[in-house]
Amino acid sequence: MNNAREQLLVEGAIAVRVEAAETVASAADEDEAPHREMDQTIASARNRERAERLRALDQALDRLQANPNEFGICEGCGEDIPVARLVLLPHVRRCVACQQSRESRARGRRHVTDYR
Ligand SMILES: [Zn+2]
Numbered sequence: 001m002n003n004a005r006e007q008l009l010v011e012g013a014i015a016v017r018v019e020a021a022e023t024v025a026s027a028a029d030e031d032e033a034p035h036r037e038m039d040q041t042i043a044s045a046r047n048r049e050r051a052e053r054l055r056a057l058d059q060a061l062d063r064l065q066a067n068p069n070e071f072g073i074c075e076g077c078g079e080d081i082p083v084a085r086l087v088l089l090p091h092v093r094r095c096v097a098c099q100q101s102r103e104s105r106a107r108g109r110r111h112v113t114d115y116r
Helices: 002-026 030-066 083-088 096-114
Strands: none
16 A cells, blocks of 8 residues: 555656646747647646545555554445455445445435426
8 A cells, every 4th residue: 555655656746747847848839838738737637636546545544554454344335345446446435336326326416406
């Protein structure tokens, strides 16, 4: 899990450096401006996503340290979350079935409030 966290930090550092280099390189060409804006929008969305993943990962590490016996147990049904899912997404708190039913419930709620 620590490796995943470090990997994320390394990825983030590289992305920031690439972003800065690209801004300098394309600043001379005005025609590139729309592309540059789009690139920066994508890059900042990626950085935001990375920051969120990092935060989720930190919270997962906290939970692991606080309650090692409960880590990897689905908060929805209490069953073990498959190890393959935890390896891929160490921060998840629910199995696939519970995550999906939770997401479709959330969509359902939004749907209902649309008609109020
Ligand atoms: Zn579950």
